[in-house]
Amino acid sequence: MTISEPQVAVISTQLLLDALRSRVRGEVSDSALRRAEYATDASNYRVLPTVVVYPLDADDLVAITAVARDQGIPLTLRGGGTSVAGNSIGDGIVVDVSVHMNRVISIDPVARTARVQPGTVMSTLQEAAKPYGLRLGPDPSTSTRASIGGMIGNNACGPHAVAYGKMSDNVVELDVVDGAGRRYVARDDLTVVPGLERFVSEHLALIRTEFGQFGRQVSGYSLEHLLPENGRQLAKALVGTEGTLVTILEATVALVPIPPNPSLVVLGYPTMVAAADDVPRLLLHHPQAMEGMDAGLVEVVRRARGSAAVPDLPDGQGWLMIEMADVDANEAIAASERLVADASTDSYRILPAGPDASRLWRLRADGAGLGGRTPSGRQAWPGWEDAAVPPSALGAYLREFQQLMSAQGLDGMIYGHFGDGCVHVRVDLPLEERPNSLRVFATEAAKLVTSHGGSLSGEHGDGRARSELLDLMYSADALIAMRQLKGLFDPTNLLNPGIIVEPAPLDAQLRRPRALPILKAGGFAFTEDDGDFTKAVHRCTGVGKCRADNGGSGGFMCPSFQATKDETHVTRGRSRVLQELAAGGFGRKSWAADEVEEALDLCLSCKACAADCPAGVDMAKYKSETLHRKYRGKLRPVNHYVLGWLPRWSRLASIAPRIINIVTGIPGIDKLVLWAGGMDTRRSIPQFADVPFRRRRQLHRDESSGDRGRPRVVLWVDSFTDGFSPDAAEAAIAVLEDAGYQVLVPQSDACCGLTWISTGQLAGAKRKLLGLLDTFSPFVEQGIPIIGLEPSCTAVIRSDLLDLLPEDPRSERLAENTRTLAEILTEATNRVEDPWVLPNLAGTVAVVQPHCHQYAVTGFAADEALLKRSGVEINQLAGCCGLAGNFGMERGHYETSVSVAELELLPALREAAEGTIFLADGFSCRTQADQLAKVAGLTLAQVLMNGIESNAASVSTNHK
Helix, strand or coil: CCCCCCHHHHHHHHHHHHHHHHHHCCEEEHHHHHHCCCCCCCCCCCCCCCCCEECCHHHHHHHHHHHHHCCCCEEEEEECCCCCCCCCCCCCCEEEECCCCEEEEEEEEEEEEEEECCEEHHHHHHHHHHHHHHEEECCCCCCCCCCCHHHHHHHHCCCCCCHHHCCCHHHHEEEEECCCCCCECCCCCCCCCCCCHHHHCCCHHHHHHHCCCCCCCCCCCCHHCCHHCCCCHHHHHHCCCCCCCEEEEEEEECCCCCCCCCEEEEEEECCCCHHHHHHHHCCCCCCEEEEEEEHHHHHHHHHHCCCCCCEEEEEEEEEEEEEEEECCCCHHHHHHHHHHHHHCCCCCEECCHHHHHHHHHHHHHHHHHCCCCCCCECCCCCCCCCCCHHHHHHHHHHHHHHHHHHHHHCCEEEEEEEHHCCEEEEEEECCCCCHHHHHHHHHHHHHHHHCCCCCCCCCCCCHHHHHHHHHHCCCCCHHHHHHHHHHCCCCCCCCCCCCCCCCCCCCCCEEECCCCCCCCCCCCCCHHHHHHHHHHHHHCCCCHHCCCCCCCCCEEEHHHHHHCCCCHHCCHHHHHHHHHCCCCCCCCHHHHHHHHHHHHHHCCCCCHHHHHHCCCCHHHHHHHHHHHHHCCCCCHHHHHCCCCCCCHHHHHHHCCCHHHHHHHHCCCHHHHHHHHHCEEECCCCCCCCCCCHHHHHHHHHHCCCCCCCCCCEEEEHHHHHHHHHHHHHHHHHHHHHHCCCCECCCCCCCCCCHHHCCCCHHHHHHHHHHHHHHHHHHHHHCCCCEEEHHHHHHHHHHHHHHHHCCCCCCHHHHHHCEHHHHHHHHHCCCCCCCCCCCCCCCCCCEEECCCCCHHHHCCCCCHHHHHCCCCCEEEECCCCCCCCCCHEECCCCCCHHHHHHCCCHHHHHHHCCCCEECCCCCCHHHHHHHHHCCCCCHHHHHHHHHHHHHHHHHHHHHCC
């Protein structure tokens, strides 16, 4: 009997799985879902691994390396997975050390060192070292998710490398196991690797003349550290080897004092080349950091997030951001002024440490993601991402580099570590139509950078993107020497093969060209992505900001990942699965694939990624579109009809809400209703209002209130406010009237279709939105603003409406004329004539939960400013409540919903002092607090109304 190749592959995989599971305590998975999640990093490449493993500790990791050797299976280590060169993906065993091996083991403040596990996130180390006044010197922009192991593997640098050097300059010793199975602590002893001393002695001249020629020469192996005059530093030589020589089990790194009193100098130049020309002169002032940023990057931010997101910059089309520091704050400013005097521009700003400086650094830090789209909207790709030249050659290199891009009809936004001569750029290569464009451009770019004495990589490593081009940078003898070194450490070539030595072709296994466009009619138009769902999901560049460690505060983006720390439940992981769907990776099942369902199941549709992801990924939209396509013309889960049609049921309940509340409040009946409706029986059914708002208004038989001579506004009483919180609408009317407005309330129903959208019933959502346009457009045409109360509904008008009904001209006009209550009240306080005086709420303390859609779309700044101006002391939460509309009610989501609530909401409510109020405009946020903490919430309108009434009562009492 002959065994076919596929059968052999299955048998081999099963043997590998059995061997790993028998020797490794951590998770071992070969599921299609896991393989899709780990098939790519932040690079252009897609390589499906055979198996993904999550070691618990060093013993697990050693066991994994032994299995790889025994079975002859390639091994690739992965930390944060933010590599832009494709050096953290492989077709054998991929090991994720970020899940369990992520601890700071110890800090020695006297020796100024730290021992860490390889999966330790850099920001975790910085927080641990901060109490000692110390930090790790290198600080890449991905510091909130990049692992120390990955930083060592790529020889990471970051803005402060101009002062503290590369990662290789900051590594003291490494506990490793090499490709031959030898475990040792690498420091300055070459004898731990047989033949290494002889190798160095035989290549002294070669190493001295070709390696370590300038600070950012990261490409290839850093053999200069092995020289006797450099102390034979084996640990430093292993830095930047991209997992091809050893597997890191533990690392000891050097720490440096935190720079005191940093000031930021921003210099504006007419071009980036002019900024680059100034670098050598300004380096004489010994800055802590010197970064370059191009006007295109700023324009992308302005278009995506509005002008308010862009800090004030001095005039120019290119900028240098330079940090100066000194023990004395005044001297730091004086040093900044001396640097400005020596600059060849009169356009500058000097900022002390503070929020303005932080906003500018944040803008620069988001460059890797923001650079994924050019100002024209084209997708830009890595591949020539971090080349470096000696700083003295930076201006000349940039001139010719821009000429090269222009000659090939390409564009890209330039930024980077100009103080070290390292230039970051993503280029709008037409990979979909012409995959060969990457090879053509990268080859010419490599010739250019080497002509200026530069390095193909200045901090990200060669990976799959540049290893093939090393023969343009190094001599044949140098390439032979690197192969010999690889043979000493990894004789069977199992550690990350295809990287640096015996490289894979740079245009092999590209991710984007294999993905087919999905242009057929769907729900959303994806207007910003040329109507192509595939292009939309490929917005995810893999920079991993969704994985960020925010110092324990969680943050809004990806609440399910904050709760689970699982790649399946992070925006990037979900994007990778949808990219695999677009590439046909799940076969004919496609939209209905189990892997797709599992990846999207715990997405709360919070939309925070739409605001926080620098690449503009909107997973809530992608999930809705996927559900729409999956269930189009098919029977849906029952909860889609129950929760997805909630406004419809709310209107029916308004006929006899008290009876409904009594029946659903009967023990046993409530649980039965929840179970039958696909909801978790640990939840409670929200109580309908005894008299919905519309019934109250019908009693008055009038659409308006207030003095008819006042400016008019339309109050949009959405389905949630109408059926569950009519008092919030009454409060809003009272506040708006107090602010000088005549309030109009349309009698006809105006539903935005939010619950239809969140459950992917997009045809129904469009019908709802058309009705909403019919209701509001007559007011909009008269210039009357529409005031939204429920944040999620308001967000639909300001975002989803524009992509669901983009061809209806009324959509844009309505979006432009829809305001939040806080926004219209802010306008009232800023009136030249008769400005509204806010109520005095001094002494009021509030826990404030912004709704996720409010955070993502409309923003919370206006609300925050009003509350503070009123005198309210606020504890503003920085994370999702966990209910997120229908999500937390659905069966199977309860545990995650509660875990998310435990990140911010529930601890804040438990710790709140007596008398503290809970403020949340979102119905779901108030419901979560009520059901999990028995805390009733108030809306902004209710808080302000209470203040107005209290102030009026006080005035009346004083008058008496």
